[in-house]
Amino acid sequence: FEVKDLLQKRDGKGLISIVRLMDMQTKPALFSTFMLQLLAEIYQEMPELGDPEKPELVIFLDEAHLIFDRASKTLLEQIETMTKLIRSKGVGLFFVTQNPQDVPAPVLSQLGARVQHALRAVTAKDRKAIKTAAENFPLSDDYKTDRLLTELGIGEALVTGLTEKGKPTPLVHCLMCAPCSRMDVLKPAEVDSIVSSSDLAKKYNEVIDRKSAYEILSEKTEERLEKQEKEEKPAASKSKSRTSKKEDESIIEKVFESKIVRDVGRTVAREMTRGLLGAIGIKRGRRSKSSWF
Secondary structure, three states: OOHHHHHOEEOOEEOOOOOOOOOHHHOHHHHHHHHHHHHHHHHHHOOOOOOOOOOOEEEEEOOOHHHHOOOOHHHHHHHHHHHHHHHHHOEEEEEOOOOHHHOOHHHHOOOOOEEEOOOOOOOHHHHHHHHHHHHOOOOOOOOOHHHHHHHOOOOEEEEEOEOOOOOEOOOEEEEOOOOOOOOOOOOHHHHHHHHHOOOOHHHHHOOOOOOOHHHHHHHHHHHHHHHHHHHHHHHHHHHHHHHHHHHHHHHHHHHHHOHHHHHHHHHHHHHHHHHHHHHOOOOOOOOOOOOOO
16 A cells, blocks of 8 residues: 555544454564565655654554564564664654563664553563563652552553653553443454445555566566577577587598508508509609619
8 A cells, every 4th residue: 555545634633544464463474574564665655854743653563573473683673773763754653562572672672652551470481571571661769660560450551751852751650541432343344334435445445456576577587588598599509510510520530540541541642643653654663773883
């Protein structure tokens, strides 16, 4: 989808867009790759704003642990870098997960605002996780953070943010406002009704059979192979002719270089000479042993 569609407004108010990804819990690598691509595209499309008073776009990444599960070191570094840079584009990021340990420390250190709901300590590992989560909050004289985290009820949370000067605000125990929407899973018919009434439904429900990157690369590869075959055929024919000629020449050379052929050649040459001399009336006689004197 196009990034500008996430910035729609109606009656001067922004709209909430939900990117609904199904069955992503079984494909964490695909999910993390998609989210990184989404953030990269938003970063490229959004103009540089520096440090605006309010963000132009806020993204809530639910089930954030799926982004980091089994993610490679390179992918984690790219997500960390994108988290740092995207703020200057007026984009806010919220990683939503059940356990703060699901978010790697380098990424967690880039997040200013934190809203932590109750954590339950069932095992020793859980108690260590709660202690670590408490240490990630600003020090407070009013609360015993590690104990309070286990005592929070439904609709309660510990909240901290950043001041105008970028300093952490004091930790506050808050009661959250109950949402006005229904806290339930939407039925398929309700989802279809909401989607059909969307202004973007006509745009994104239209099926367009665009060429995929795989198809484009396959076509280029086939064209290259065909061209290579055409170039290789004449070359192979010339090479075969040269090889055959060379083989013939080598055979003839071997024949002429043999001793038998040399002897036969000398004999034939001698007999031809005798025949020619005899034909013109000159006979070769034996050399006289006596001298002229």
